[in-house]
Amino acid sequence: MDFSNLVIIAISSIFINNFVLARFLGICPFIGVSKKLDSAVGMGMAVIFVMTMASMVTYFIQYYVLVPNDLQYLRTIAFILVIASLVQFIEMFMKKNMPPLYSALGIFLPLITTNCAVLGVAILNIDTVWADGRSYNFIESTWNGFTAGIGFTIALVLMAGIREKLELADLPESFKGLPIAFVTSALIAMAFLGFSGMSIL
Amino acid sequence: MDKMLIVSANPHIRDKSSIAKIMHTVNLSLLPAVFAAYWFFGVRAIFLILVAVVSCVLTEAAIQKFRKIPVTVSDGSAILTGLLLGLNMPGNVPWWIVMLGSFFAIAIGKQAFGGLGFNIFNPALIGRAFMVASWPVEMTSNAFWTQPKTGLSMEAVSSATPLNMVKSALGSDPSLKTVDIIRDAEISYLDLFLGNVSGCVGETSFLALLIGVIILIAFGYVNWRVPVIYVGSVFVLTWIAGYDPVFHILAGGLAIGAFYMATDMVTSPVSNKGNIIFALGLGFLTFAIRIWGGYPEGVSYSILLMNCTVPIINKFTVPKKFGFVQTKKA
Numbered sequence: 234m235d236f237s238n239l240v241i242i243a244i245s246s247i248f249i250n251n252f253v254l255a256r257f258l259g260i261c262p263f264i265g266v267s268k269k270l271d272s273a274v275g276m277g278m279a280v281i282f283v284m285t286m287a288s289m290v291t292y293f294i295q296y297y298v299l300v301p302n303d304l305q306y307l308r309t310i311a312f313i314l315v316i317a318s319l320v321q322f323i324e325m326f327m328k329k330n331m332p333p334l335y336s337a338l339g340i341f342l343p344l345i346t347t348n349c350a351v352l353g354v355a356i357l358n359i360d361t362v363w364a365d366g367r368s369y370n371f372i373e374s375t376w377n378g379f380t381a382g383i384g385f386t387i388a389l390v391l392m393a394g395i396r397e398k399l400e401l402a403d404l405p406e407s408f409k410g411l412p413i414a415f416v417t418s419a420l421i422a423m424a425f426l427g428f429s430g431m432s433i434l
Numbered sequence: 435m436d437k438m439l440i441v442s443a444n445p446h447i448r449d450k451s452s453i454a455k456i457m458h459t460v461n462l463s464l465l466p467a468v469f470a471a472y473w474f475f476g477v478r479a480i481f482l483i484l485v486a487v488v489s490c491v492l493t494e495a496a497i498q499k500f501r502k503i504p505v506t507v508s509d510g511s512a513i514l515t516g517l518l519l520g521l522n523m524p525g526n527v528p529w530w531i532v533m534l535g536s537f538f539a540i541a542i543g544k545q546a547f548g549g550l551g552f553n554i555f556n557p558a559l560i561g562r563a564f565m566v567a568s569w570p571v572e573m574t575s576n577a578f579w580t581q582p583k584t585g586l587s588m589e590a591v592s593s594a595t596p597l598n599m600v601k602s603a604l605g606s607d608p609s610l611k612t613v614d615i616i617r618d619a620e621i622s623y624l625d626l627f628l629g630n631v632s633g634c635v636g637e638t639s640f641l642a643l644l645i646g647v648i649i650l651i652a653f654g655y656v657n658w659r660v661p662v663i664y665v666g667s668v669f670v671l672t673w674i675a676g677y678d679p680v681f682h683i684l685a686g687g688l689a690i691g692a693f694y695m696a697t698d699m700v701t702s703p704v705s706n707k708g709n710i711i712f713a714l715g716l717g718f719l720t721f722a723i724r725i726w727g728g729y730p731e732g733v734s735y736s737i738l739l740m741n742c743t744v745p746i747i748n749k750f751t752v753p754k755k756f757g758f759v760q761t762k763k764a
Contacts, residue, residue: 394745427735430728
């Protein structure tokens with residue numbers, strides 16, 4: 234367990250391989266919930282939470298259920314089912330025992346349970362390998378899920394700020410609403426190209 | 435129309451400056467840089483700048499005609515975008531790439547957002563980022579950078595930029611010192627300051643750009659905090675990290691970026707506090723991309739990245755209203 238590996242994972246999943254702006258995963262919540270800054274922050278928190286939980290639980294599914302039984306080909310469906318049911322359970326649990334957290338994350342939790350970014354982080358945790366051929370261990374997987382969520386949140390908050398400003402702009406009729414959101418996200422993704430090839434340490 | 439009395443909301447203080455006056459002053463303040471581009475990189479530099487300016491102006495006029503809104507090319511903002519884009523081109527880049535980049539800069543970077551004042555990103559930098567992504571060889575490989583003073587003809591001798599040289603030398607042997615690398619390449623600080631090095635046609639001359647920005651600060655069109663803090667933070671960060679700070683502020687596009695692109699009124703924050711945060715972010719990102727990143731130069735990307743954060747910065751740095759007292763929450 235090396236601390237520098239965690240730094241590399243964080244920089245990579247927040248900036249270099251940002252889930253929205255470099256991997257193009259999770260575009261639907263990115264476009265759908267970026268209209269207001271408040272809801273963007275709420276969504277971001279929910280994504281961080283779900284991605285962390287999903288990374289943790291799918292690690293055990295992969296290495297203690299699928300691999301020993303030679304069932305890796307069932308990975309996609311197993312992960313989707315497990316993540317969705319886990320989040321539903323957590324939601325019920327929170328509603329009963331942690332009402333403030335429940336009302337903060339609210340509607341966003343069920344919205345992203347079956348999102349491609351969440352499934353993506355779970356699968357990338359398994360598929361990504363270090364230079365020496367070793368794949369992520371439990372702590373690295375969890376950390377990757379957490380930082381990927383942070384990267385998503387940063388992208389979402391930036392986008393929400395820009396879209397609130399664009400509400401006041403004199404946009405051409407055909408660009409109003411969704412089209413300019415896509416154009417803007419393409420331009421942000423172009424700016425994030427600046428991080429490509431970055432290597433720390 | 436002038437004689438009609440207009441009832442309007444405040445502010446009622448009138449100022450003589452207008453968009454056109456500001457933009458034309460900025461354009462004129464770039465003349466030293468244009469001259470330096472001609473001096474070091476010859477006729478082809480002027481040709482590239484002209485291609486960029488003409489394409490930007492024509493694109494803006496065509497789109498505004500098409501949208502049936504008043505054509506405002508005479509306010510000089512499209513000329514400014516063209517000038518900045520042209521000054522940011524490697525000397526040997528094909529002219530049609532410059533033309534397409536200028537079109538993208540104005541059409542997508544500016545007019546798609548509703549025109550001047552609504553664009554989120556600096557249009558010239560959007561044009562440049564688009565060109566780097568679409569034609570990486572022509573925009574970044576050493577074959578398209580030109581050695582200064584070799585080409586008053588149309589085909590100049592190619593040469594790596596100082597930042598490229600240092601990056602690739604450090605990549606192969608991290609123990610080298612920046613000072614030694616540039617001494618071996620026979621580049622002095624004076625060359626870097628005057629602009630007698632390889633690079634984009636208008637970015638190499640720190641002196642010419644400095645003259646321009648001092649004029650703009652004197653007119654009050656540029657908030658001095660942004661260039662000073664931006665350049666200062668790059669200096670301090672490279673110094674702390676053990677690189678050559680003087681080299682890093684004189685080389686590459688830091689001068690044109692810090693003086694002209696980061697200070698763009700539309701795409702920089704409103705308040706002084708916001709501008710300070712903005713400039714510190716720029717300094718850090720430029721440092722990070724230059725030292726750790728895949729590209730030798732990080733100025734254009736760091737300005738685009740910080741442009742994304744401007745709405746958020748503005749939202750959280752609203753100055754206190756005059757006479758306003760913070761009421762405590764019960």
